[in-house]
Amino acid sequence: MGAQLIDGKAYAQAVRTRVGLRVRELVAETGQTPGLAVVLVGHDPASEIYVRSKGKQAVEAGMASFEHRLPADTSAETLLGVIAQLNEDKNVHGILVQLPLPAHLDARAVINAISPQKDVDGFHISNVGMVGTGQDAIVPCTPLGCMMMLRTLHDDFRGKTALVIGHSNVVGKPMARLLLNADCTVMVAHKSSTNIPELARMADIIVAAAGVPGLVKADWIKPDATVIDVGINRIPAPDLGPDKTRITGDVDFDNARSVAGAITPVPGGVGPMTIACLLANTLSAFCHLLGLPERPISLEHQEPT
Numbered sequence: 001m002g003a004q005l006i007d008g009k010a011y012a013q014a015v016r017t018r019v020g021l022r023v024r025e026l027v028a029e030t031g032q033t034p035g036l037a038v039v040l041v042g043h044d045p046a047s048e049i050y051v052r053s054k055g056k057q058a059v060e061a062g063m064a065s066f067e068h069r070l071p072a073d074t075s076a077e078t079l080l081g082v083i084a085q086l087n088e089d090k091n092v093h094g095i096l097v098q099l100p101l102p103a104h105l106d107a108r109a110v111i112n113a114i115s116p117q118k119d120v121d122g123f124h125i126s127n128v129g130m131v132g133t134g135q136d137a138i139v140p141c142t143p144l145g146c147m148m149m150l151r152t153l154h155d156d157f158r159g160k161t162a163l164v165i166g167h168s169n170v171v172g173k174p175m176a177r178l179l180l181n182a183d184c185t186v187m188v189a190h191k192s193s194t195n196i197p198e199l200a201r202m203a204d205i206i207v208a209a210a211g212v213p214g215l216v217k218a219d220w221i222k223p224d225a226t227v228i229d230v231g232i233n234r235i236p237a238p239d240l241g242p243d244k245t246r247i248t249g250d251v252d253f254d255n256a257r258s259v260a261g262a263i264t265p266v267p268g269g270v271g272p273m274t275i276a277c278l279l280a281n282t283l284s285a286f287c288h289l290l291g292l293p294e295r296p297i298s299l300e301h302q303e304p305t
């Protein structure tokens, strides 16, 4: 029997709808509008697309969107000045600096200059530390989206074993921490791990975030395991024509789907959830900054529309 397809587009739509409804209620109640500021330094084409998409979806959710586009040779002082202004700006509740930054800028220092309460990417050291110690904090968007989808399939992570492949600060480490916080037994593999197939075969849940196309083979997967494919890899697609490419994940999807119990496709899996979770984080930051008691959309159970 084929695996259940985890439809990230539908989950993302459900999150966006909930965020949008709540934003409209809160605007009516408070007279204030949640605002998301995105800072882009330079002209990286992929970053330009992400920034446009984030701004567009924020506006669709009823939020205010502020874009700050700075030239590639912007000095650290200028960028930190922009962040300081945004930290003070009462109309801005979420601040995101699009990564990667040009090489002359220290991304860590820049991220840590963002007010932790407005750090909707969840990369500030204070949010990282709080998530790492199981406290309520802003959670990075991609692992948050993965966790929301996993929660629809697993009511309880206790007694379950997960393998996270990849240990970046953006995906792998926060993903492992979230699973650990839910009392899952967690293994983390990375490029220096030598026994990933054996580890994978023990896992009820695999989260692949290595950036290696087709890394996870069908015979690595325990029958009925849940497979979350975070990878976004552009590979040549000669079948589509000369110089054509396609996006593929870190899992050998065509073969893995006959073994897994549930699996995310690429595209259409984790990707759409990431921006939806950014909106959810912006709404949470807004509520927190206004002293509203709720953190409206977090790691709770989500149903797709």
Ligand code: NAD
Residues within 6 Å of the ligand: 142, 165, 166, 167, 168, 169, 170, 171, 172, 189, 190, 191, 192, 193, 196, 209, 210, 211, 212, 215, 230, 231, 232, 233, 270, 271, 272, 274
């Ligand atoms: P990264 O390059 O920062 O980290 C890659 C991680 O994978 C590292 O920990 C590395 O040790 C590990 N790794 C590399 N090769 C490996 C191998 N052969 N076996 C095991 N581990 C290996 O990347 P990242 O930012 O964590 O992103 C990972 C992937 O997820 C990329 O394809 C990226 O495009 C994608 N991504 C997707 C989303 C989304 O919204 N869907 C968001 C962020 C990243």
